Amino acid sequence: AQSVTQPDIHITVSEGASLELRCNYSYGATPYLFWYVQSPGQGLQLLLKYFSGDTLVQGIKGFEAEFKRSQSSFNLRKPSVHWSDAAEYFCAVGAKEYGNKLVFGAGTILRVKS
Amino acid sequence: DSGVTQTPKHLITATGQRVTLRCSPRSGDLSVYWYQQSLDQGLQFLIQYYNGEERAKGNILERFSAQQFPDLHSELNLSSLELGDSALYFCASSVDSRVNEQFFGPGTRLTVL
Numbered sequence: 001a002q003s004v005t006q007p008d009i010h011i012t013v014s015e016g017a018s019l020e021l022r023c024n025y026s027y028g029a030t031p032y033l034f035w036y037v038q039s040p041g042q043g044l045q046l047l048l049k050y051f052s053g054d055t056l057v058q059g060i061k062g063f064e065a066e067f068k069r070s071q072s073s074f075n076l077r078k079p080s081v082h083w084s085d086a087a088e089y090f091c092a093v094g095a096k097e098y099g100n101k102l103v104f105g106a107g108t109i110l111r112v113k114s
Numbered sequence: 115d116s117g118v119t120q121t122p123k124h125l126i127t128a129t130g131q132r133v134t135l136r137c138s139p140r141s142g143d144l145s146v147y148w149y150q151q152s153l154d155q156g157l158q159f160l161i162q163y164y165n166g167e168e169r170a171k172g173n174i175l176e177r178f179s180a181q182q183f184p185d186l187h188s189e190l191n192l193s194s195l196e197l198g199d200s201a202l203y204f205c206a207s208s209v210d211s212r213v214n215e216q217f218f219g220p221g222t223r224l225t226v227l
Binding site for chain 1: 116118145147156157159162169170171172204206211212213214215216217218219220221
């Protein structure tokens with residue numbers, strides 16, 4: 001079965017610093033990969049997705065993620081964090097073999113200090 | 115705004131009761147998904163409907179049921195509620211039945227007292 005691991009429960013970065021949130025997945029073939037962001041009291045907003053092709057994908061709000069098959073990873077990055085980026089970030093994997101549902105990681109809470 | 119609407123936003127009820135959560139997908143989307151988010155279980159997939167038919171099931175309790183109507187809106191029915199059912203329930207929609215980006219509604223926060 002699919003599984004997603006986000007090893008960092010909390011991360012704190014200074015405003016203007018770079019950010020990398022880690023995501024590892026367990027799945028035999030090439031999965032469909034997603035990053036979502038959830039602000040307090042809000043629903044989930046899609047940041048970016050990877051289905052195939054170029055392994056570096058660009059998303060909204062200046063985020064990007066890189067798919068590394070050899071490491072089963074799909075890490076999210078941002079070169080310069082803004083205070084408004086403080087939120088919880090979820091990595092998710094989907095696969096048609098598992099009924100097209102999304103399996104989510106436990107999430108990483110990002111705190112931004114000024 | 116994702117285009118997915120959910121009502122009500124908050125629901126407070128007692129153990130043993132039954133509630134109905136409602137979801138309207140984005141215009142043109144045929145698939146609706148229900149997820150439960152709780153502190154101990156995280157985000158868990160419950161069930162998927164595509165164009166009115168059940169397509170996939172996750173860890174959905176027998177006390178829970180869902181349906182998708184001809185106008186594509188969906189309802190999640192939760193019965194014989196227990197304290198542990200308190201959670202945030204999300205509806206998401208996507209354009210078809212394949213793996214694809216899902217657009218999430220704002221959620222319904224259910225509190226069972």
